[in-house]
Amino acid sequence: xxxxxxxxxFVLSFVAQIQNSVSYDYGAALTKSLLFFEAQRSGKLPSNQxxxxxxxxxxxxxxxxxxxLVGGYYxxxxxxxxxxxMAYTVTMLAWSVVEFRPHLRARHELSHAxxxxxxxxxxxxxxxxxxxxxxxxxxxxxxxxxxWMRPEDMTxxxxxxxIDDQHPGSDLAGETxxxxxxxxxxxxxxxxxxxxxxxxxxxxxxxFAKNHTGAYQNSIPIALKFYTSSGxxxxxxxxxxxxxxxxxxxxxxxxxxxxxxxxxxSMFSWDDKYAGAQVLIAKEILGGKLGKNEDLEKYKKGxxxxxxxxxxxxxxxxxxxxxxxMWFIPWNNLQYVTSATFLMTTYAQVxxxxxxxxxxxxxxxxxxxxxxxxxxxxxxxxxxxxNNMSYMVGYGSNYPRRVHHRxxxxxxxxxxxxxxxxxxxxxxxxxxxxxxxxxxxxxIVGGPDQSDKYSDxxxxxxxxxxxxxxxxPIVGVLARLAS
Numbered sequence: 001x002x003x004x005x006x007x008x009x010f011v012l013s014f015v016a017q018i019q020n021s022v023s024y025d026y027g028a029a030l031t032k033s034l035l036f037f038e039a040q041r042s043g044k045l046p047s048n049q050x051x052x053x054x055x056x057x058x059x060x061x062x063x064x065x066x067x068x069l070v071g072g073y074y075x076x077x078x079x080x081x082x083x084x085x086m087a088y089t090v091t092m093l094a095w096s097v098v099e100f101r102p103h104l105r106a107r108h109e110l111s112h113a114x115x116x117x118x119x120x121x122x123x124x125x126x127x128x129x130x131x132x133x134x135x136x137x138x139x140x141x142x143x144x145x146x147x148w149m150r151p152e153d154m155t156x157x158x159x160x161x162x163i164d165d166q167h168p169g170s171d172l173a174g175e176t177x178x179x180x181x182x183x184x185x186x187x188x189x190x191x192x193x194x195x196x197x198x199x200x201x202x203x204x205x206x207x208f209a210k211n212h213t214g215a216y217q218n219s220i221p222i223a224l225k226f227y228t229s230s231g232x233x234x235x236x237x238x239x240x241x242x243x244x245x246x247x248x249x250x251x252x253x254x255x256x257x258x259x260x261x262x263x264x265x266s267m268f269s270w271d272d273k274y275a276g277a278q279v280l281i282a283k284e285i286l287g288g289k290l291g292k293n294e295d296l297e298k299y300k301k302g303x304x305x306x307x308x309x310x311x312x313x314x315x316x317x318x319x320x321x322x323x324x325x326m327w328f329i330p331w332n333n334l335q336y337v338t339s340a341t342f343l344m345t346t347y348a349q350v351x352x353x354x355x356x357x358x359x360x361x362x363x364x365x366x367x368x369x370x371x372x373x374x375x376x377x378x379x380x381x382x383x384x385x386x387n388n389m390s391y392m393v394g395y396g397s398n399y400p401r402r403v404h405h406r407x408x409x410x411x412x413x414x415x416x417x418x419x420x421x422x423x424x425x426x427x428x429x430x431x432x433x434x435x436x437x438x439x440x441x442x443x444i445v446g447g448p449d450q451s452d453k454y455s456d457x458x459x460x461x462x463x464x465x466x467x468x469x470x471x472x473p474i475v476g477v478l479a480r481l482a483s
Contacts, residue, residue: 024383026482027478028395030478030479031107031109031112031442032392032442033471033474033475033478034442035441036441036443036471037119038116039440039442040074041073041074042070042079043056043057043059053414053415054152054407055152055412058151058154062135068126069123069135069138072086072123073089075469076467077403077408077461078145079144079151079406080138080226082137082141083172083176084172084175084270085270085468085469086124087175087179088469088472089471089472090124090179090182092469093113094179094183094186095276095346095476096479097117097476098182100476106482106483107479107482107483120183124179128204131204134162134169134173134205135160136223137222138159138161139156139159141222143156143157144156146422147425148406148422150406153413153419153420155421155422156422161220162219165212167218168209168213168216169216169232170213170214170236171215171216171235172216174236175273176202177202177242178238181198181199181245183198184199202242203243206243209235209236210236214232216229229271230271234272234277237261237262237273237277238273241280242280257293257296261298261299263302265278266309269335274302275343276339278302279350281299281300281303282350283350286350303343304358306343307343307347307365307370308358308361308362310340310373313361313362315361319450321450322452323385323452324376325448326340327450330449331446332446332463333447334391334445338471338472339469344371345480345481348367348371375481383396387454389454391447392442393440393442393445394440395442402435402457403465404460405440405443408440409429409430409436409437409438409458410425410429411429411438412438415437436458440466444466444471445463446463446465446466
């Protein structure tokens, strides 16, 4: 071997050692991941608001219809409040606390996680003013997306849209029921009266969803272009699963036994809850809280088949990018990565506590294998990727600076209080060849393509836009990795 080849081999070996020795501050990433939810707040901001460049916004939501629909979260880089992804966000934040409460407490982030949940549940209960009525959207996606405005001075219509017994939406009502039931478990010991209130709404919404079936976009057609639901059976199962955990009422177990288990899923997301419900049920089976039953074993089978797919040990596996990132779809792929990673981390806990392994077609999978996959995916997001870029804004020194986000990309109203109009926002800020004036800390963008390439540009919304449904699942994962 020539001296040059020996030298190159040494360099490559040295680089590999450096890459393998990279360690990430998961605790700092956890803190930032929760800060993002404060940046997404709609309504009157509290006195303990930490994201100072944001101000009060949408203070008259619902007023024209004699309703109080102030509060909640903007879903992504726009100023619309979409009920389906918001409820899923709250469910996943609540599951993070249910599953990883000790880890969140150890990192002094439990209170922030609970505040993030309550900001969502306070709003979701306001959207449910009557037993069979639920408001599922505030603002119009079309008119909102035609403007580039800070939420603090937006002038786009704040139209409200609802489902009711004549115009059903089992998916929307079911997911909202799941969110409130999961949150009820979170607040059970610290605020029992609030927990009881959450349960009351969750029970009513489940019955509404079950008794008046239909896809919500048929009742709220304006949501069709933005968050189309592929079905509602998964949300009914998801809601029943969380209500059984929150109430221990066997009528929900009866529903679960007779429901469609979903089979083997290809992803877990705001639209498809089957894999999440399967993992919850499998956890109880392995923990001895549910007896062996053929109607329940199908859920455990589905959960473990999904795990095998993610571990590349199934019959049909989840794809990978060139550098090993789990790959689902080109648009905001990281939201599916964070949700799958949450399930891997949760199932790792289950396997560790029960001293069991999963028998996949490609070989056995143990707790450490799942935690290793979770760590690899999180490390990729935080910087161990071909671009050496953190896809969490504000983490590390190299992260997206031109995030597709209205509030972050326009000068803070605290710094410049003059109103910036609909088209002015585009001409002065959206197309501006400069980094965003506000760093939206903790926001996880859509992420790179399957070739691991990323373009840091505001008009690259499939890759550069963050969302609450992307961030919510990673909260629990980071808490676990930080321990």
